[in-house]
Amino acid sequence: EVQLVESGGGLVQPGGSLRLSCAASGFSFSGSHLNWVRQAPGKGLEWVAYIGAGGNTWYADSVQGRFAISRDNAENSLSLQMNGLRREDTALYYCASDRDWAFNSWGQGTLVTVSS
Amino acid sequence: QSALTQPASVSGSPGQSITISCTGTSSDVGTYNRVSWYQQHPDKAPKLMIYEVTKRPSGVSNRFSGSKSGNTASLTISGLQTEDEADYYCCSYVDNNAWVFGGGTKLTVL
Numbered sequence: 001e002v003q004l005v006e007s008g009g010g011l012v013q014p015g016g017s018l019r020l021s022c023a024a025s026g027f028s029f030s031g032s033h034l035n036w037v038r039q040a041p042g043k044g045l046e047w048v049a050y051i052g053a054g055g056n057t058w059y060a061d062s063v064q065g066r067f068a069i070s071r072d073n074a075e076n077s078l079s080l081q082m083n084g085l086r087r088e089d090t091a092l093y094y095c096a097s098d099r100d101w102a103f104n105s106w107g108q109g110t111l112v113t114v115s116s
Numbered sequence: 117q118s119a120l121t122q123p124a125s126v127s128g129s130p131g132q133s134i135t136i137s138c139t140g141t142s143s144d145v146g147t148y149n150r151v152s153w154y155q156q157h158p159d160k161a162p163k164l165m166i167y168e169v170t171k172r173p174s175g176v177s178n179r180f181s182g183s184k185s186g187n188t189a190s191l192t193i194s195g196l197q198t199e200d201e202a203d204y205y206c207c208s209y210v211d212n213n214a215w216v217f218g219g220g221t222k223l224t225v226l
Binding site: 102 | 150152205
């Protein structure tokens with residue numbers, strides 16, 4: 001069974017940093033493309049970042065230059081380093097695996113709150 | 117990376133069919149057959165329902181179907197059931213390596 005478990009969320013002040021993690025199991029992690037997708041409270045889904053099986057990365061314009069996605073295939077772990085956080089980054093952050101150009105499996109999310 | 121356009125809400129009675137539209141541009145929906153649809157119940161993670169415009173993942177009911185014409189993709193749910201009541205999001209790959217979601221549609225089963 002595919003499992004994606006996010007962690008690392010919390011309360012952070014504007015301008016601060018946070019690192020999210022996603023522990024994966026039940027599928028071929030090293031051969032999979034992975035993403036972070038977020039959802040602000042009461043709002044819709046927003047794609048944040050992608051990392052391919054080969055390590056290439058893509059970012060949404062809204063986080064380019066502030067967030068960095070990375071993966072550790074030895075640990076079956078996905079990370080998102082978030083710097084220069086803004087109030088509008090407040091959201092539930094999901095990690096999601098990517099196959100056939102779609103997000104086929106999702107975690108339950110970790111909540112990030114940016115507030116003073 | 118402008119959001120795709122979906123109706124805010126749709127409704128239908130049990131047994132009826134409904135269609136949710138998702139309008140993009142020639143930079144996303146109109147060019148790529150990389151449109152997917154997600155169902156999200158309250159306080160739950162999204163679930164993939166349709167990928168590559170028309171394909172259903174294993175385990176998804178055949179009451180769910182997808183299509184596309186020009187810059188608009190559509191999700192049709194036939195034989196509505198009460199458990200179909202949820203939020204639905206479309207998503208498309210976009211030029212220059214990105215994805216964009218629609219704003220979401222709240223489906224009410226009356």
